[in-house]
Amino acid sequence: MPCTWVMACAYAPSGCAVACGGLDNKCSVYPLSLDKNENLAAKKKSVAMHTNYLSACSFTNSDMQILTSSGDGTCALWDVESGQLLQSFHGHAADVLCLDLAPSETGNTFVSGGCDKKVNVWDMRSGQCIQSFETHESDINSVRYYPSGDAFASGSDDATCRLYDLRADREVAIYSKESIIFGVSSVDFSLSGRLLFGGYNDYTINVWDVLKGTRVSILFGHENRVSTLRVSPDGTAFCTGSWDHTLRIWA
Amino acid sequence: MSNNMAKIADARKTVEQLKLEVNIERMMISKAAAELMSYCESHAKEDPLVTPVASSENPFREKKLFCVIL
Numbered sequence: 001m002p003c004t005w006v007m008a009c010a011y012a013p014s015g016c017a018v019a020c021g022g023l024d025n026k027c028s029v030y031p032l033s034l035d036k037n038e039n040l041a042a043k044k045k046s047v048a049m050h051t052n053y054l055s056a057c058s059f060t061n062s063d064m065q066i067l068t069s070s071g072d073g074t075c076a077l078w079d080v081e082s083g084q085l086l087q088s089f090h091g092h093a094a095d096v097l098c099l100d101l102a103p104s105e106t107g108n109t110f111v112s113g114g115c116d117k118k119v120n121v122w123d124m125r126s127g128q129c130i131q132s133f134e135t136h137e138s139d140i141n142s143v144r145y146y147p148s149g150d151a152f153a154s155g156s157d158d159a160t161c162r163l164y165d166l167r168a169d170r171e172v173a174i175y176s177k178e179s180i181i182f183g184v185s186s187v188d189f190s191l192s193g194r195l196l197f198g199g200y201n202d203y204t205i206n207v208w209d210v211l212k213g214t215r216v217s218i219l220f221g222h223e224n225r226v227s228t229l230r231v232s233p234d235g236t237a238f239c240t241g242s243w244d245h246t247l248r249i250w251a
Numbered sequence: 252m253s254n255n256m257a258k259i260a261d262a263r264k265t266v267e268q269l270k271l272e273v274n275i276e277r278m279m280i281s282k283a284a285a286e287l288m289s290y291c292e293s294h295a296k297e298d299p300l301v302t303p304v305a306s307s308e309n310p311f312r313e314k315k316l317f318c319v320i321l
Contacts, residue, residue, distance in 0.1 A: 091268070093261075128271070129268060130271075130272075130275065131272065131275065132268070132272065146287070146290075147290070147294070148286075148287070148290045150283070150286065150287065150290075151283075151287055165278075165280065165283045165284070165287065167277070167278040167283050168277060168278050168279065168280040168282075168283035168284075169275065169277045169278075170277075170280065172280065172283075172284060172287075190298050190300045190301060191294065191297060191298040191299070191300070191301075192290075192291055192294035192295045192297060192298035192301055193287070193290060193291050193294065194291045194294075194295055194298060194301045195298075195300055195301060210287075210291065211287070211288055211291055231300075234299070235297070235298050235299050235300060236299040236300070236304070236309070236310060236311065237300075237310075237311055238300075249311070251300075251309070251310075251311030
C-alpha cells in the first residue's frame, strides 16, 4: 500500500475485489486473483479522491459503486469503472468517521456518523440528508443498521451505544453503565438483532440485550483496545480486531 | 467580518435542512418499538448466538479427541 495508514477496507459483493484507503485520501480497488504470480499492485485502480483521510468505504449492492466517507466532512458515491463522482453528501460539520448501507436489496439510503456528534441518514440518489440525530456527547465511531433496516445503532467516544428508530425518528435506547468510561470503537448486531456487540477502548467487548437495554456479558481477551468488530454473515460468530495485533473470533 | 458571514450562511443551511426534516412522516414509537421486538422474536431461532446450535453442528465447539492414526 502506498500510504502509511490504511483506515478502511471493504470486500466487493462478488468477493472478487477489495477496496481500501486511509491517509492517502484515496480509495483504491484491487481485483483479487488466486494467481500468485500476478502483480496485484499493478492492477490497482484509484477510485475516490477526497481532500482528507478516508475513514470508511463500502461497496453498494454491486461491484460497480463505492461509497466513501472522509475526514473532510463529506461522503461520496463513486463509479468504480470510471472513477467518476456520482453523488456527494454534504452536511456534517466535522470529520465523518463511519458509514453503513441499508440492508435491503432495494435500499438506497445509508447512515453516517461523525465527529460533530451527529448521525445523518442520506438518500443516495438525491444526495439529501433525510434525517439527523444528535444525542451523543462525543465523536461517533461506528454506526450499524439493525437487520430489518428500520433502526440503527451507534457507538461513540462518550462510552455509550444508542439505538435509533428510523421510522419514529428518535433515539429509543441507550446502552451504558456508569462503570464503562471508555469509548466504543465499533458496534455490530447479531443476526436477529437481539444482541448488540460493542468493542471498547478498555480492551473489552460488552454484549447488550437490544430489547431490554441491559448488558448480557462482558468479554475479556484482548490486550489492547478493540478497534473493530463484525458478526459473520451466517451469525455463528463474531470477530474482533485490536491494537494488540490480533484478530480474535468469538463464538 | 467574513467569519460572521460564514456563520450566517451555515445557520441558513441548517434552517433549510430543519425545514425539510419537519415534514417527514413519523411513526408512533409504541408501534415502531413493537415492530422491532417482533422482528427480534421472529428471527431469534435463526440466530446461532441467541439460541445455541446443537454441539454437533457448531463449527466452533470444543474439539473432542480425534482418532490419531499412529
